[in-house]
Amino acid sequence: MEYTDAPSAEAETPTAETTSSSKPDTAEGQASDAVAVLLSVIPGLGHIYKGHNFIGMLLIFVGTPMAVALALLIATGTAGFGIGLLPIFWFAVMFHVYGIEDRAASAAVASIDEGEQY
Numbered sequence: 001m002e003y004t005d006a007p008s009a010e011a012e013t014p015t016a017e018t019t020s021s022s023k024p025d026t027a028e029g030q031a032s033d034a035v036a037v038l039l040s041v042i043p044g045l046g047h048i049y050k051g052h053n054f055i056g057m058l059l060i061f062v063g064t065p066m067a068v069a070l071a072l073l074i075a076t077g078t079a080g081f082g083i084g085l086l087p088i089f090w091f092a093v094m095f096h097v098y099g100i101e102d103r104a105a106s107a108a109v110a111s112i113d114e115g116e117q118y
Contacts, residue, residue: 030102030104031049031050031051031102031104033097033098035049036049036050036097036098037094037097037098039097040090040093040094040097042060043059043060043063043064043089043090043093044056044057044058044059044060044063044064044093045060046093046094046097047059047096047097047100049104050097050100050101050102050103050104051102051103051104052100052103059093063089063093064089067085067086067089068086070082070085071083071084071085071086071089
């Protein structure tokens with residue numbers, strides 16, 4: 001009997017079919033965090049890209065106009081320093097879209113047609 005570090009013939013190496021993961025193996029159906037952050041240059045587009053449509057629409061049509069109005073209002077009383085709130089809002093939206101779950105992948109997996117089931 002020999003003692004070696006080599007794997008035995010009985011040991012199985014995991015393949016793509018045997019490994020389980022929560023996301024599909026292909027890039028199709030997955031929303032990239034980097035692309036979502038880049039799309040958040042316009043706050044809300046990254047959320048829509050990742051499948052959070054309601055939050056994205058709220059950010060585009062409610063959150064961003066309110067943030068701009070609030071920054072301009074504060075800027076009138078602070079000699080223009082209130083404009084510095086806009087980059088904080090912008091980076092907060094980018095940080096949020098980077099951290100939220102990807103609903104686009106789950107929708108793509110759910111829409112796979114497996115044919116008739118008997």
